[in-house]
Amino acid sequence: MTLAILLPLVGIFSHYEISASFEFSNYTSSIIFFTIYQSLLSALLSIIAGSLLAFLLNTYNNFYIVKIIAQSQSIIFVLPTIITVFGILSFYGNYFEIYGLTGILIGHVILNTPLVGRIIYQSLSEISPNEKMLSRQMGLRKISSFLASEWPIVKKIIPSLFVLVTFICFVSFTPVLILGGGPKYSTLEVSIYYSVIFSNDFNAALNLLFFQLIICFSIYFIFFKNFKSQNFLIDDKRHIKAYFDLTLLNLLGLLILLIITLIIFSPILFIIVKGMNRELFNILTYTYLWEAIYNTLVICFFSGIISILVAYNLLVLAHKKTKASESFIYSLIIFSPAVMAVGYYILSFKLNLLYFPNIIIVIILNSFFVLPFAYNYLAPSFFRVIKENDDISNSLNLYGFSRFLIIDFPGLKKSLITAFCVSSILSASDLVVISFFGTNNLSTLTQTIYRLMGSYRINEAYSVSLILLIFCFIYFFLAHKILEKNTWNIH
Amino acid sequence: MLAEANMKNKILSLFFILVTISTASAKEVLVIGTYDSFSAEWGPGPIVEAEFEKICECDIQYISTSQAGTLANEIFLKDKDVILGVEMHEFDYSSENWNIYDYGYFSFIYNSETLNKIPSSFEELINQEDLKVVVQDPRTSPVGMGLLRWMKLTHPNNFPTILKEFNNKVLTYTPGWSEAYGIFLEGKADLVLSYSTSPFYHQEYEDEYKYKAIEFAGGHLVTKEIVYVRPDSEQQKLGREFVEFMVRDDIQKIIAQMNIMYPAIENVNNIPDKMRKLKKPKEIQYDDFLEADPLIKTWLEVASS
Numbered sequence: 001m002t003l004a005i006l007l008p009l010v011g012i013f014s015h016y017e018i019s020a021s022f023e024f025s026n027y028t029s030s031i032i033f034f035t036i037y038q039s040l041l042s043a044l045l046s047i048i049a050g051s052l053l054a055f056l057l058n059t060y061n062n063f064y065i066v067k068i069i070a071q072s073q074s075i076i077f078v079l080p081t082i083i084t085v086f087g088i089l090s091f092y093g094n095y096f097e098i099y100g101l102t103g104i105l106i107g108h109v110i111l112n113t114p115l116v117g118r119i120i121y122q123s124l125s126e127i128s129p130n131e132k133m134l135s136r137q138m139g140l141r142k143i144s145s146f147l148a149s150e151w152p153i154v155k156k157i158i159p160s161l162f163v164l165v166t167f168i169c170f171v172s173f174t175p176v177l178i179l180g181g182g183p184k185y186s187t188l189e190v191s192i193y194y195s196v197i198f199s200n201d202f203n204a205a206l207n208l209l210f211f212q213l214i215i216c217f218s219i220y221f222i223f224f225k226n227f228k229s230q231n232f233l234i235d236d237k238r239h240i241k242a243y244f245d246l247t248l249l250n251l252l253g254l255l256i257l258l259i260i261t262l263i264i265f266s267p268i269l270f271i272i273v274k275g276m277n278r279e280l281f282n283i284l285t286y287t288y289l290w291e292a293i294y295n296t297l298v299i300c301f302f303s304g305i306i307s308i309l310v311a312y313n314l315l316v317l318a319h320k321k322t323k324a325s326e327s328f329i330y331s332l333i334i335f336s337p338a339v340m341a342v343g344y345y346i347l348s349f350k351l352n353l354l355y356f357p358n359i360i361i362v363i364i365l366n367s368f369f370v371l372p373f374a375y376n377y378l379a380p381s382f383f384r385v386i387k388e389n390d391d392i393s394n395s396l397n398l399y400g401f402s403r404f405l406i407i408d409f410p411g412l413k414k415s416l417i418t419a420f421c422v423s424s425i426l427s428a429s430d431l432v433v434i435s436f437f438g439t440n441n442l443s444t445l446t447q448t449i450y451r452l453m454g455s456y457r458i459n460e461a462y463s464v465s466l467i468l469l470i471f472c473f474i475y476f477f478l479a480h481k482i483l484e485k486n487t488w489n490i491h
Numbered sequence: 492m493l494a495e496a497n498m499k500n501k502i503l504s505l506f507f508i509l510v511t512i513s514t515a516s517a518k519e520v521l522v523i524g525t526y527d528s529f530s531a532e533w534g535p536g537p538i539v540e541a542e543f544e545k546i547c548e549c550d551i552q553y554i555s556t557s558q559a560g561t562l563a564n565e566i567f568l569k570d571k572d573v574i575l576g577v578e579m580h581e582f583d584y585s586s587e588n589w590n591i592y593d594y595g596y597f598s599f600i601y602n603s604e605t606l607n608k609i610p611s612s613f614e615e616l617i618n619q620e621d622l623k624v625v626v627q628d629p630r631t632s633p634v635g636m637g638l639l640r641w642m643k644l645t646h647p648n649n650f651p652t653i654l655k656e657f658n659n660k661v662l663t664y665t666p667g668w669s670e671a672y673g674i675f676l677e678g679k680a681d682l683v684l685s686y687s688t689s690p691f692y693h694q695e696y697e698d699e700y701k702y703k704a705i706e707f708a709g710g711h712l713v714t715k716e717i718v719y720v721r722p723d724s725e726q727q728k729l730g731r732e733f734v735e736f737m738v739r740d741d742i743q744k745i746i747a748q749m750n751i752m753y754p755a756i757e758n759v760n761n762i763p764d765k766m767r768k769l770k771k772p773k774e775i776q777y778d779d780f781l782e783a784d785p786l787i788k789t790w791l792e793v794a795s796s
């Protein structure tokens with residue numbers, strides 16, 4: 001794991017000449033401040049919107065439609081950024097002065113709210129029915145019931161989510177460039193990309209990267225020190241019907257839920273409207289589409305498997321008080337994707353790995369890049385389940401894999417499936433790795449969308465986006481159906 | 492333990508099979524690094540490949556990138572024999588075997604159904620009210636870089652001033668050509684920086700005539716695409732053949748038709764009809780290539796204040 005991060009840097013460092021000069025222009029320093037400001041603010045807003053969304057989804061989850069929204073919201077997060085950004089421009093471009101800080105914030109909130117919402121929702125839906133019943137029997141009002149049962153859980157996940165979203169916004173590229181409207185609003189990542197790719201200036205890139213690391217680790221330590229897992233118990237999964245009365249408060253809640261959903265689903269609406277064009281049926285006959293679907297499926301599936309395996313093992317390490325493993329996971333985001341990909345490229349060249357089938361390299365690199373997300377989707381349930389089961393597994397003398405299969409797996413299954421789905425699809429949305437290691441015969445749906453746009457074929461690009469959307473829905477649906485039904489009878 | 496050793500053997504043998512497959516093919520392989528709109532299924536790449544393989548007894552492999560700028564980055568070029576599509580300003584002329592295979596003029600494209608007043612110079616453009624322009628970020632796109640060179644060449648004395656005023660008209664700077672052109676096609680901007688041949692695509696493939704290129708009286712910057720053999724490639728002879736092949740008349744025709752650029756060696760046969768009917772803008776003449784870094788520095792100062 002550590003190697004995965006350090007190896008590409010070895011590749012880069014082989015091109016590095018030690019120089020102590022840390023000369024930053026005025027421009028760079030203003031970008032550093034803006035990046036910190038923008039990413040903290042984006043994270044804060046995304047967390048607020050995401051928690052609200054998760055809370056409302058959890059409150060009204062006895063409606064079937066709400067369940068579907070809850071399951072499918074992650075898809076927004078994994079759509080190609082450019083499509084999401086186009087959707088944002090179309091929906092909000094006419095009403096706001098969108099370019100600038102406003103645009104960046106709107107973009108980041110729309111991109112990250114589903115991520116936050118999904119992870120918090122996952123944890124909230126695991127609140128014990130007994131606990132809910134208890135608070136109802138005690139006649140707690142909504143707010144006190146929230147404070148008693150939901151808030152402790154939300155409070156526990158927020159620091160890690162905050163760090164995650166801050167880092168995502170910190171290295172944000174396309175949304176910041178397009179919605180920022182000019183170089184005044186930019187990120188360090190853009191400067192790093194320019195240094196690495198265009199001016200071949202590795203020294204400059206690494207200096208900027210060091211700075212990025214220092215800032216991000218400071219953020220990590222400031223917001224993370226309170227991250228302690230608390231103990232709360234869970235009972236058998238008896239479902240109790242949340243009661244729903246037609247009160248003003250409930251209606252208001254549903255209304256807010258509707259509004260947030262519409263806002264975060266607007267890019268999806270955009271794709272549906274734009275994708276239903278005359279090219280849609282034409283492209284179904286093209287081989288490139290089916291090749292891309294096949295490659296996407298292969299990359300999705302294997303990256304998903306690898307990343308949850310690694311994420312799970314990292315969680316086990318983190319549980320054994322090896323906090324270092326946790327900070328490494330987060331550093332995967334802030335190590336600039338451009339630098340990482342270039343580093344891997346140099347390395348694979350030096351080690352003659354380019355003779356390796358490219359799809360294997362793409363799968364392995366992608367499963368590393370999506371680790372922070374797999375980790376975050378798994379962490380809340382993991383720490384809860386492990387805590388609960390520690391005594392029983394100790395008394396039964398069960399450790400390692402057998403403990404996982406017999407004791408922990410049943411409680412973790414749901415989160416594992418979600419983490420698998422999200423990291424799968426997220427690997428498919430990658431553009432950096434595939435454009436360095438992809439060949440003609442190896443292109444994914446996301447890459448096809450960009451390729452089509454690069455050849456004037458915007459309508460085809462919209463249609464492929466719609467197909468990617470459908471692909472994601474089917475993938476989520478099948479994964480849940482197949483994996484959830486399969487009740488591994490090991491007891 | 493035994494099972495583990497067995498597994499290791501299996502993995503090792505699988506690995507060797509894969510390596511053997513990739514090295515065992517009898518034909519010579521020519522690895523061509525290019526950008527992916529060239530090598531894509533709908534681009535000129537597949538036809539060029541098929542035509543060349545007819546005469547060379549070899550196997551062409553495209554390794555294509557969608558990251559702009561990588562074709563000028565030494566790291567990505569190491570294991571390729573031929574590089575196809577590097578922009579002339581980014582080419583270091585270290586190779587002796589190269590050819591220009593197509594060219595175009597940077598130009599602004601507009602929708603003639605929605606824009607009534609058409610600027611005919613940078614001055615008119617910056618003075619026209621309510622004009623929204625979308626261009627590419629020069630740090631991430633060669634097209635965006637082209638604009639800086641173009642403006643610097645036409646305004647050598649007041650470049651920062653004109654750039655600053657131009658910047659006021661810019662809606663946003665996108666990472667690449669695709670995003671800018673997409674925003675324009677979505678109707679979010681009046682003008683987009685592209686090539687003067689862009690209308691040809693819409694006419695030829697969509698039967699759409701409303702998109703037009705603006706002609707500036709002061710002239711336009713030419714951009715040429717180069718194909719060359721890498722000096723340290725082991726396929727010098729084959730590479731040279733390919734470089735020559737790229738300017739063969741029938742190949743030039745395919746390039747013009749599918750790459751939406753003018754053929755480098757143009758004649759009445761190899762230029763598509765609708766492309767010939769487009770007006771070629773006046774070309775600006777200059778002696779020295781302008782370095783990218785100082786221009787970007789000026790742009791950052793002007794556009795970020």
